[in-house]
Structures are given as structure tokens and as C-alpha cells.
Amino acid sequence: MGPRLPAAVRRRQLLDVATSAFARRGFHATSMTDVAVAAGVTKPVLYQHFASKRALYLEALNDVGCRLRQSIEKTKKRPMEKVSSEQAEERATKKSKTKAKTKAKAKTKRRTAA
Numbered sequence: 001m002g003p004r005l006p007a008a009v010r011r012r013q014l015l016d017v018a019t020s021a022f023a024r025r026g027f028h029a030t031s032m033t034d035v036a037v038a039a040g041v042t043k044p045v046l047y048q049h050f051a052s053k054r055a056l057y058l059e060a061l062n063d064v065g066c067r068l069r070q071s072i073e074k075t076k077k078r079p080m081e082k083v084s085s086e087q088a089e090e091r092a093t094k095k096s097k098t099k100a101k102t103k104a105k106a107k108t109k110r111r112t113a114a
Contacts, residue, residue: 010049013039014046014050014056015059015063018056019064020038022057027053032046032053
């Protein structure tokens, strides 16, 4: 059994462990025992924080959604890279040349394989 943690810290730990377990095995294949064992606690400790597996799962989903929104917001606040029209044209030309080379290689492979 893990060390005694403050309630908020333990709850966060349980959510993180449950999120990983649900992501790996899915809702139906993950039991409260799996989560408790992975977190190093007993099932009663887990049930002190979450009334049911469904409640734990819904909170885990909500938590992941909130973190995703925060990440998106953070990304939106970053200034976009300023690129001159010459730089943009150069990048586009490089991309199209790379695509053309890739297509040519694939075509050559098909011819030699046939």
C-alpha cells in the first residue's frame, strides 16, 4: 500500500492511474481492482474518492477533455511563424520536388518488380 497522501494529491494520482488503465484496456476490461493495484491502494481507498467505476471513468474523461482544451488554447495563443512569400514558395517547391522523387522511386520499383 502506498504512503498516505493528502486527499487532493491521492485523487489526482488515482485519476492519472485510471486514465492510463482505461486507455490501455478500455472501460469494460478495467476493474476497480486493477486501478487500485496499479495505484498501490486498497479498493476502499479508491471508493472513498469515487463512488463507482462509471464515476471514475466520467471524471477521467472530463479531466482528459479539460487538458486537451488547455493545450489547444495554449497553442492558439502562440504567435504564428512569419514567413515571407519567397520562403513560402521555396518550401512549397521543396515539398513538390520531394513528392515527385517519391513517386518516381515508386514507379521504378514497380517496373523492376514486374
